[in-house]
Amino acid sequence: MEKDILLLQKTDLFKNLTAEQIKTLLGICRKVTFPENEFIMKEGDMGNSLYIILEGTVEVIKSLVLSDMNEDDSQEAVKNKVFTKIDERSHAVFGEIALLEECKRTATIRANTDCILYEIKKDDFLQLVETNCNLGCKILLNLARIVSARLRKADEDTIKLTTVLSIVLRESSS
Amino acid sequence: MEKDILLLQKTDLFKNLTAEQIKTLLGICRKVTFPENEFIMKEGDMGNSLYIILEGTVEVIKSLVLSDMNEDDSQEAVKNKVFTKIDERSHAVFGEIALLEECKRTATIRANTDCILYEIKKDDFLQLVETNCNLGCKILLNLARIVSARLRKADEDTIKLTTVLSIVLRESSS
Numbered sequence: 277m278e279k280d281i282l283l284l285q286k287t288d289l290f291k292n293l294t295a296e297q298i299k300t301l302l303g304i305c306r307k308v309t310f311p312e313n314e315f316i317m318k319e320g321d322m323g324n325s326l327y328i329i330l331e332g333t334v335e336v337i338k339s340l341v342l343s344d345m346n347e348d349d350s351q352e353a354v355k356n357k358v359f360t361k362i363d364e365r366s367h368a369v370f371g372e373i374a375l376l377e378e379c380k381r382t383a384t385i386r387a388n389t390d391c392i393l394y395e396i397k398k399d400d401f402l403q404l405v406e407t408n409c410n411l412g413c414k415i416l417l418n419l420a421r422i423v424s425a426r427l428r429k430a431d432e433d434t435i436k437l438t439t440v441l442s443i444v445l446r447e448s449s450s
Numbered sequence: 451m452e453k454d455i456l457l458l459q460k461t462d463l464f465k466n467l468t469a470e471q472i473k474t475l476l477g478i479c480r481k482v483t484f485p486e487n488e489f490i491m492k493e494g495d496m497g498n499s500l501y502i503i504l505e506g507t508v509e510v511i512k513s514l515v516l517s518d519m520n521e522d523d524s525q526e527a528v529k530n531k532v533f534t535k536i537d538e539r540s541h542a543v544f545g546e547i548a549l550l551e552e553c554k555r556t557a558t559i560r561a562n563t564d565c566i567l568y569e570i571k572k573d574d575f576l577q578l579v580e581t582n583c584n585l586g587c588k589i590l591l592n593l594a595r596i597v598s599a600r601l602r603k604a605d606e607d608t609i610k611l612t613t614v615l616s617i618v619l620r621e622s623s624s
Binding site: 339340341342356373376377379380382402405406409410412413416417419420421423424426427428430431433434435436437438439440441442444445448 | 513514515516530547550551553554556579580583584586587590591593594595597598600601602604605607608609610611612613614615616618619622
């Protein structure tokens with residue numbers, strides 16, 4: 277229990293929470309296990325829960341281009357994905373946007389070893405926010421900041437890509 | 451006052467708030483005026499406040515590519531920006547991410563007519579959230595959802611752009 281409290285306090289989503297508030301939060305956390313190679317979530321699937329790694333290593337797989345569904349295993353398809361390995365030491369949280377509303381997963385996550393994770397369901401989270409608004413405010417503020425930092429990054433990527441594309445198109449037409 | 455309450459309730463950021471909660475919120479709203487053609491915010495500048503249009507029309511100007519600062523007025527620079535006109539009927543809120551943390555403005559906003567706007571400062575907002583957590587939770591939940599919807603859109607744009615870029619590069623090398 278103490279170990280889990282410390283672990284949750286180290287995540288960006290639950291930082292600033294008191295030990296007492298983390299204990300309340302643990303009331304809606306469910307421990308789930310995934311054997312090696314099993315998918316925790318698949319890009320494009322609808323999701324309504326977040327995951328926090330307690331033990332094990334996962335692989336995050338994200339498409340860089342719109343994929344032709346028929347060539348998912350081809351060399352071309354593999355080339356167009358990024359693979360990142362993450363273990364419990366990174367205090368990573370996956371799928372936090374699904375706490376706000378059911379939405380499509382934007383990456384695939386596969387258990388790289390046997391894994392133990394905490395799962396939090398959207399409905400349980402939204403009910404907790406309503407009944408414990410002090411706790412809710414802290415988490416929502418963290419969550420909004422995490423998402424807005426990612427939005428800034430995505431906006432920068434978009435503008436860089438448009439710039440490269442406009443240069444390439446200009447050069448190829450000249 | 452009644453008109454302003456109705457107007458704020460129609461924004462995505464303050465929807466679901468009761469009339470009583472909007473009245474509390476109005477305590478941190480300051481009415482500001484901008485004459486025609488004056489800049490309300492400039493892309494790249496640091497900002498720590500949001501704006502809601504009460505009266506008037508504004509123009510939102512957003513760069514599509516990284517701009518050469520020396521050619522800000524050239525035809526090329528103008529071509530690489532999008533211009534959108536927005537008035538009070540759209541119930542638009544600008545700069546809401548600045549409520550979470552001081553950050554760079556991602557668009558320029560200029561008064562297209564004489565404008566009256568409400569301004570909310572980050573520090574006032576964060577203090578309100580702390581002292582009135584019921585109200586804070588509702589606004590933060592709306593804000594997190596607004597930002598996450600934009601993130602999804604930006605992620606889709608990124609993947610589309612990467613796809614186009616990979617096709618263009620493949621064709622130009624073949």
